[in-house]
Amino acid sequence: MTISPLPHEITDWFRGRGWRIRDHQQAMFDASETGQHALLVADTGAGKTLAGFLPTLADFAPSRLAGAQPPEGLHTLYISPLKALAHDVQRNLLAPVEEIGLPLRIETRSGDTPSDRKKRQRGRPPHILLTTPESLSLLLSYPESAELFASLKRVVIDEVHAFATGKRGDLLALSLTRLQSFAPNMKRAALSATLGNPESFREWLAPWGDIDKVTMVVGEDGAPADVEILLPDGQRVPWGGHAGTWAIPQIYEEISRNQTTLIFTNTRFLAEFIFQKLWDANEDLLPIGIHHGSLSREARRKVEGAMARGELRALVATSSLDLGVDWGDIDCVVQMGAPKGSSRLLQRVGRANHRLDQSSRAILVPGNRFEFLEASAAKDAVDEGQRDGEDFRPGGLDVLAQHVMACACAGPFDEQALLAEIRSSLSYAWVEEDVWQNVLRFVATGGYSLEAYDRFRRIVRDRSGVWRLTHPDHAARHRLNAGIIVDSEMVQVRFRNGRSLGKVEERFAAALSAGDTFAFAGLSLEVERVKGLDLIVKATTKAAMIPSYGGLRLPLTAHLSARVLAMLDDRAGWGRFPDDVREWLEMQDWRSSMPAPGRLLVESFPHAQMHYTVYYTFVGWNANQSLGMLITKRMEEQGLQPLGFVANDYSLAVWGLKPVSDPAPLLSPDILADEFVEWVENSYLLRRAFREVAVISGLVERQQPGKRKTGRQVTFSTDLIYDVLRKYEPDHLLMQAAWADARARMTDIGRLGDMLDSAAEQIVHVTLDRVSPLAVPVLMTIGRESLPQGSAEDALMLEAESLAEAAMHVDRIVE
Structure with a gap:
């Protein structure tokens, strides 16, 4: 196939700015011209976004239009993980559009877009619409969506690494299948600077799993950072x-x-x-x-x-x-x-x-x-130039349920046609007929245990065999509540005049009283009162507390963890470290041992009339938290009288009244079988996971017309349903989805399992007479981290002071 050159208006614009069209930009244009989808991996500053839009700009160049009117309707969708990025791209796109003189209208659409503009966009869309996965899904829930997207030629997915492997990626994958059914010739392009596994992303991007239809484009190397x-x-x-x-x-x-x-x-x-x-x-x-x-x-x-x-x-x-x-x-x-x-x-x-x-x-x-x-x-x-990233996993059932409801809001659907559409994405190619029927049953009735309640009856199969809404009100309720990001319970922070500064966690706000102060949005604020879901404040010069946000701890990647372990094992390489860091490691090596790849170091030592055991796992904070819960449970069964634990990304420290003489029985891989299941089922983890999947799936609504439920109300509702399902229908669709989340996301169970398998083969247990240099960082967090329920908090607060003295003692030894 002969590839048309870039229109001269575009090449002239590049030349006028003193730029050249880079090889990867030309390759993205060529891929589009030959009917290929494309994945671009290029360094920051390489002009990725412009490369993604070059085919669109070319379609509107005067020389290509040749006097004809520009095409009507939506031409290109740009999908961004962030609203701020969409607005930034709009600002940067306007320069070539205006300077070249292209007849292009560009608009953004997100949760911040006024409702009147959203309505107008559905009736008279711009040529380029910049949006997010959630806003796209909502657009697809309208009856006019098929007509709106019929003209679509191109989808550009920016920073694809940031969300493709998570639930937002699941939602986008489903939306892409829907768009492809409306516009069969639509081309997909994805952009990123930081893909550790580009072939997996090619497969995710490919419609119907046809990876040969996706061209891989690698950008020119930039200057080293x-x-x-x-x-x-x-x-x-x-x-x-x-x-x-x-x-x-x-x-x-x-x-x-x-x-x-x-x-x-x-x-x-x-x-x-x-x-x-x-x-x-x-x-x-x-x-x-x-x-x-x-x-x-x-x-x-x-x-x-x-x-x-x-x-x-x-x-x-x-x-x-x-x-x-x-x-x-x-x-x-x-x-x-x-x-x-x-x-x-x-x-x-x-x-x-x-x-x-x-x-x-x-x-x-x-x-x-x-x-x-x-x-x-x-x-x-x-x-x-080594990059890391998350692996893809099967798409979430809660997201699939939300998508099915969105399709029903747009109009009646045939279940087999929709299933075929859904299976065309990598995320949901695994969905078998029995799983599909469970999803339909859930969306239709809430499942066996809930089908007696009319409020869960959202869709029904009519005499012709197609599924449709039981009542039009369900569409409005879906659009009010649809979304993937389930934030912690939040309240608005407002001045007395109504001006909003943003949101803080409800549990933080609940602990505040009139006259309390806290820092937020760069200001010191004093609480005047709590009014419904609003925290009314005024500016102050008084000293302030700081709001504490939960659930935002970034995970340590397996790639980086392995590098740190290798660094600890490379004694010859310690010479490049600062003196105090090098001496810290040398003292550890002399007094105890060092963690190493494929080997788990465990240290035990007494301190202040208690016995400490530190496990150097390097599996991240989430996995260490889970392991701490499980180990203390086993210690209780063995009569070791555990008192508590703290964790960081690298290690787990557990203390109790009796010493651990052999850690191997505490770390056997079977700890992740029955004990893990029992612990998760009786902990907050599964309830929290269930709350999120219940909200995402649409079973529990956060928003009602003119009113938003508080976090406590949502939690109360989901807890009631959870208790019913756990007792009467433990294999319910949402219980399965909650378990998947609890395993994969909240506890990092896969990494933990790999570590325990290795530990079963080689544990190095060192018994010391006092705290080791490597143990000091994690032990110094005692008193700063939240302690597990039932721990001896008062004793541990005193312990924090003596541990600081121990740290200073080690420092003096090093010197």
């Missing part, structure tokens, strides 16, 4: 902590030297905390902003606009600005705490300069000595 690890001036790398606040003076100096500095944190709590610390140090009153997902839309847009105009000297942000936002004037990126993955670090580093021919500069600020090792491992991976 310039990454450095910050060390304390004249001080030691801290034993414990993860905030890196010791570096505030040095970071402020960096901000003062640069035009713009972007500071990333791993949690919203830490973003507020670091912002306050920087503001305390801000003697020159430099303009410093803050950005995270709990802030109001107005606050986020204000900050984004200020950054785009170059008005801020620094911005403290979370993952809300990880992806693709193009602010080319950023001189330096600072990562507070360990990055938890090489791909995540590479993504964040790429926010600096945002140009392929210039190195992006980044500074890593480790909070403690283990985080220094993790930062070093991440830096090495970035230097070597």
Whole structure:
């Protein structure tokens, strides 16, 4: 097939800017011209987004139109994981569209879009619509969706690595199958800078599993990233902590030297905390902003606009600005705490300069000595071009149920035709007929145990054999409640005049009384009263507490974990570390042993009339939390009288009144069989997982016309249903979905199982007379982390003080 060249208007525009069309941009255009879908993997600053849109721009070039009117209807969908990214792309697309003179209308659509504009977009869509997976799914729930998308030529999925492997990816995969049925010739394009497993993403992108229809495009290599690890001036790398606040003076100096500095944190709590610390140090009153997902839309847009105009000297942000936002004037990126993955670090580093021919500069600020090792491992991976990422897993049944309901809202459907459509995606190719019938039964009646209740009857099969809504009101209720992201229970933070600053967790707000103070949105706020779902506040100069956000702990990737373990085992390589870190490891090696790949180190020692055991698992915080629960249960059965445990990404520390003489029976792989099942069923984990799948599937509604349920009301409703299903229908569709979540996401059970299998072959158990150097970081978190129910909290608070003294004692030995 002869490939048409790019229209001269586009090549002239590139030339006028002093640019050349890069090979991967041309390859993306060529793939579209030959009828291929395409996956582009290219470094940040390589012009990925423009590459994805080149076929669209070409279709509207005057020379191609040849005097004809531009095509009517929706031409291209752009799917972004972030609303901020969609708005940024719109701003950047307008430049070539206006300068070339293309007759293109571009609009965004998200939860922030006014309802009148959303309605108009369904009747008179723009040529390019920039949206999110959730907003696309909602569009597909309208009766006019088939007509709306019939003209669709192209879908561009940006930063595909950020969501394709999760439930948002499941929802998008289902939406893509629907779009393909409306527009059979639609072409798919996906873009990313950080894919560790591109072949898996090609398979995910391919319709009907036809991977040969997906062209793999690899971008030109950019300038290597310039990454450095910050060390304390004249001080030691801290034993414990993860905030890196010791570096505030040095970071402020960096901000003062640069035009713009972007500071990333791993949690919203830490973003507020670091912002306050920087503001305390801000003697020159430099303009410093803050950005995270709990802030109001107005606050986020204000900050984004200020950054785009170059008005801020620094911005403290979370993952809300990880992806693709193009602010080319950023001189330096600072990562507070360990990055938890090489791909995540590479993504964040790429926010600096945002140009392929210039190195992006980044500074890593480790909070403690283990985080220094993790930062070093991440830096090495970035230097070597090694990326990590999550594997794909079967699509969630709760997401499938939501999609079926969306299809029913759009109009009657034939179950076999819809099943064939659903199976055309990688995420749901596994769905057999019996699973499909269970999904239909659930959407229709709620399942066997709930079918007697009319409110769960949403669809019915009519005499002609097609499924349709039982009542039109169900469509409105679906659109009010559909979505994948189930936030923690939140309340609005408002001034007395009604202006919203954003949201904080309901449980945090419930603990506040009039007169209490807290820091939020970069302000010190004083509580005036709680009114319904609003926390009414006023600005104050009083000292403030910090809101604590749950559920946002970033997981340590298996790739980075393996690198840190290899680093510990490479004694010859310790010479490149700072003296205090090197001496810390040498002292550990002399006094005890070192963790190593394929070997589990377990240390036991007495301290303050209790007995401690530390397991160096390197499987991440989630898995270590699960293991702590299971080990303490076994210890109780063996009469070892456990008192509690703490965990971090690298290790688990358990203490009790009696010593552990042999850890092997506590770690046998069968701990993940019956004991795991019993523990999960009787813990909050499965209930929390059930709450999320019940909301996603539409069984429990958060929103009603003019009213939103509180988090407590949702929890109460889901708990009631959970208890019924657990007793009468334990194999219910949602119980299956909740178990899948509890295993794969909340407990990282796969990683934990692999570690226990290895431990069964080689455990190194070392008995010591006092705390080891490697154990100090995790033990210093005692009193800072929440303790499991039933622990001796009072005794442990006292223990924290003596452990700090032990840390100082080890420091003196090292010196």
